[in-house]
Amino acid sequence: MINFEEELKKFHPSLEVEDAEEAIYNQDLTDMADLMVKIVKESKKAGE
Amino acid sequence: MNCYQCGCTLSEHDFCTNCGADVALYKRIIYISNRFYNDGLERAGVRDLTGAITSLRQSLKFDKNNVEARNLLGLVYFETGEVVAALSEWVISKNLRPKKNIADDYINMIQTNQNRLDTINQTIKKYNQALTYCNQDSLDLAVIQLKKVLSLNPKFIRAHQLLALLYINSEEWERAKRELSKCLEIDTNNTATLRYLKEVDEMLLPEENGKGSSKKQKKSNEVIKYQSGNETIIQPANMKESRGVTSLLNLGIGLAIGIAIAFFLILPARIQSAKAGIDEELRKVSEQSDSKTATIDELQQQLGVLQAENETLQQDVAAYMGSDDGTLQSVESLLRAADAYLTDAEDVTTVEDYLDQIETEMAEEGEQENSEAFDNLYHTLLALVGPQVAESYDEEGHAAFWAGNYEEAIPKLAKAYQYDPTNGQALFDLANSYYRSGDETKAKELYQEVVDLFPNTEKADKSAATLAQIAGAE
Numbered sequence: 001m002i003n004f005e006e007e008l009k010k011f012h013p014s015l016e017v018e019d020a021e022e023a024i025y026n027q028d029l030t031d032m033a034d035l036m037v038k039i040v041k042e043s044k045k046a047g048e
Numbered sequence: 049m050n051c052y053q054c055g056c057t058l059s060e061h062d063f064c065t066n067c068g069a070d071v072a073l074y075k076r077i078i079y080i081s082n083r084f085y086n087d088g089l090e091r092a093g094v095r096d097l098t099g100a101i102t103s104l105r106q107s108l109k110f111d112k113n114n115v116e117a118r119n120l121l122g123l124v125y126f127e128t129g130e131v132v133a134a135l136s137e138w139v140i141s142k143n144l145r146p147k148k149n150i151a152d153d154y155i156n157m158i159q160t161n162q163n164r165l166d167t168i169n170q171t172i173k174k175y176n177q178a179l180t181y182c183n184q185d186s187l188d189l190a191v192i193q194l195k196k197v198l199s200l201n202p203k204f205i206r207a208h209q210l211l212a213l214l215y216i217n218s219e220e221w222e223r224a225k226r227e228l229s230k231c232l233e234i235d236t237n238n239t240a241t242l243r244y245l246k247e248v249d250e251m252l253l254p255e256e257n258g259k260g261s262s263k264k265q266k267k268s269n270e271v272i273k274y275q276s277g278n279e280t281i282i283q284p285a286n287m288k289e290s291r292g293v294t295s296l297l298n299l300g301i302g303l304a305i306g307i308a309i310a311f312f313l314i315l316p317a318r319i320q321s322a323k324a325g326i327d328e329e330l331r332k333v334s335e336q337s338d339s340k341t342a343t344i345d346e347l348q349q350q351l352g353v354l355q356a357e358n359e360t361l362q363q364d365v366a367a368y369m370g371s372d373d374g375t376l377q378s379v380e381s382l383l384r385a386a387d388a389y390l391t392d393a394e395d396v397t398t399v400e401d402y403l404d405q406i407e408t409e410m411a412e413e414g415e416q417e418n419s420e421a422f423d424n425l426y427h428t429l430l431a432l433v434g435p436q437v438a439e440s441y442d443e444e445g446h447a448a449f450w451a452g453n454y455e456e457a458i459p460k461l462a463k464a465y466q467y468d469p470t471n472g473q474a475l476f477d478l479a480n481s482y483y484r485s486g487d488e489t490k491a492k493e494l495y496q497e498v499v500d501l502f503p504n505t506e507k508a509d510k511s512a513a514t515l516a517q518i519a520g521a522e
Contacts, residue, residue: 002247004217008183010240011210013176015132017169024136031112032077037052040070 049078081111088117092124097205097235100124115145122154128235129204131158131168171201178210187214203234205241212244221251381405382422385429393432400437403430404463430467438468446477454481472502476511488518 015023049058052074056066064071084107091100104121107114122137135158138151158165174197181190194211197204208231215224225248231241385402388395406426445460461478465471479494495511495518502508 002213002216002244004213007213011179011182011206011213013179014130014172014206015136016172016176017132017135017165020132020135020139023132024139027136027140029112029140031108032080032110033052033074033112036073036077 049075077110081107081114081117083107084110085114085117085120088120088124091237092120095235096237097124097128098238101128113144115141115149115151118144119149119151119154122151126154127203129171129201129207131201132172167200171197171204174200175204175207175210178207182210182214187217190214202230205231205235205238208234209238209240209244212241212248216244216247219251221248224248225252378406378409379422381409382426382429386425389429389433396433396436396440399429399433400440400467403433403437434467438464438466438471438474441467442471442474445474449477449481454485457481458485472498472505472507475501476507479511479514483514483518492518 050056051058051064051067051069051071053069054064054067056064058071058075059065062072062075063069084103088100088103088107091097091103101121101124104117104124107117108121111117118137118141122134122141125131125137126134135155138154141151142149142155158168174193178190178193178197181187181193191211191214194207194214197207198211201207208227212224212227212231215221215227224244228241228245228248231238232245235241381402385399385406388398388402392398403426441460441464445457445462445464448454448457448460458478458481461474461481464474465478468474475494476498479491479498482488482494483491492515495515498511499508499515
């Protein structure tokens with residue numbers, strides 16, 4: 001049985017067009033490749 | 049694929065041929081990213097948009113520079129109505145690859161059409177407002193707002209889902225199912241949609257659950273059964289299949305209703321309008337007729353008045369003409385009297401006849417104004433012939449009086465007194481003549497005149513005595 005109140009909590013306000021710029025700037029673009037490079041660099045430093 | 053360290057194009061080896069960096073793991077990561085992109089592309093191809101989004105996001109988590117995956121993710125977002133999320137992905141994509149990027153076309157497509165951009169923004173605001181209404185328990189208003197949102201952007205999955213949730217909450221299962229079906233048409237594998245749909249199906253077909261014979265399932269596919277109060281409603285599931293025929297039927301019914309409205313509503317209204325126009329014209333004509341009738345009545349009244357005035361004036365003219373005749377006769381008599389006097393001054397009898405005639409006419413016509421010349425001539429003639437006439441009448445009157453002929457004496461003595469008002473004897477004897485002829489009333493009048501006009505005379509005394517005698521006899 002669906003709980004209306006609980007389901008309603010899953011709906012969030014949609015971003016408006018004016019807020020798009022801020023959303024883009026705040027987006028975390030770190031990917032696995034970045035992490036790998038970071039790990040490699042750190043391991044190199046540790047090796048030295 | 050380029051080296052993450054020097055940017056050189058990588059070969060089939062697990063190290064960079066330029067800088068010697070170990071790229072095995074890096075290549076593995078890029079491969080996984082591409083694998084997720086391919087998966088996302090396949091899912092998007094079969095409209096599993098939720099799955100596509102998941103895969104593409106995974107792809108970007110492995111390689112943020114996977115522009116194709118980012119562009120496709122934006123496109124999938126756009127398809128689900130998440131325009132701002134789509135724009136975000138496309139803008140990032142454009143920044144990563146400024147040239148030869150299809151994201152540029154997508155952004156231009158939205159940004160160049162200001163109306164479309166406004167509509168998108170309006171849709172998002174209304175959706176957020178609907179969500180606020182939901183949180184404030186104003187569910188009716190939320191439904192209205194969501195319907196507006198979906199009229200502006202029919203592919204907005206979240207709006208469809210929220211509307212379906214509201215319908216589920218109000219136990220409007222059919223409507224909820226309709227909204228969820230629309231969701232599935234856009235996104236075939238949305239978890240939330242499927243969960244809601246399962247709930248709705250359970251509510252619509254409560255007795256079918258768990259019994260699961262293939263025959264019944266087949267039957268359940270052909271009909272939709274659901275409970276409404278104490279009644280079980282059975283509705284054919286293939287109703288939508290005959291949509292074309294139904295549309296034609298509805299069109300025909302609509303046409304018939306339109307014609308009926310024209311006959312029963314528009315036509316009577318037109319007839320009523322025409323009748324009103326005719327009534328108005330009739331009223332105007334009637335008013336004009338009344339006005340003219342009133343004018344005719346007024347003119348007839350004026351005519352009556354004028355005719356009356358005319359008759360009065362004609363009578364006046366006739367009277368005036370008659371008076372003129374009299375006046376003319378008087379003038380004629382006066383002229384003849386003057387002529388007779390000038391011809392023979394001694395012939396006073398003729399002159400007196402004319403003057404007497406004038407006096408008679410004047411007495412008949414009553415007092416009226418004569419010209420000054422007429423009066424002067426009349427009085428001059430009277431003065432010239434008066435004494436002689438008076439003397440003549442006096443002689444003749446007294447002769448008759450003494451002879452006892454009072455009937456003859458009365459007019460002559462009256463004339464004698466008329467032409468000579470100083471002749472008291474004539475007046476006295478005139479009174480005696482009346483007395484003796486038996487007219488005591490006239491006699492008393494004349495005796496009294498004698499007493500009044502000739503006081504302290506013998507005649508006055510005698511008259512007074514006679515008056516006393518008459519009074520005593522009465």
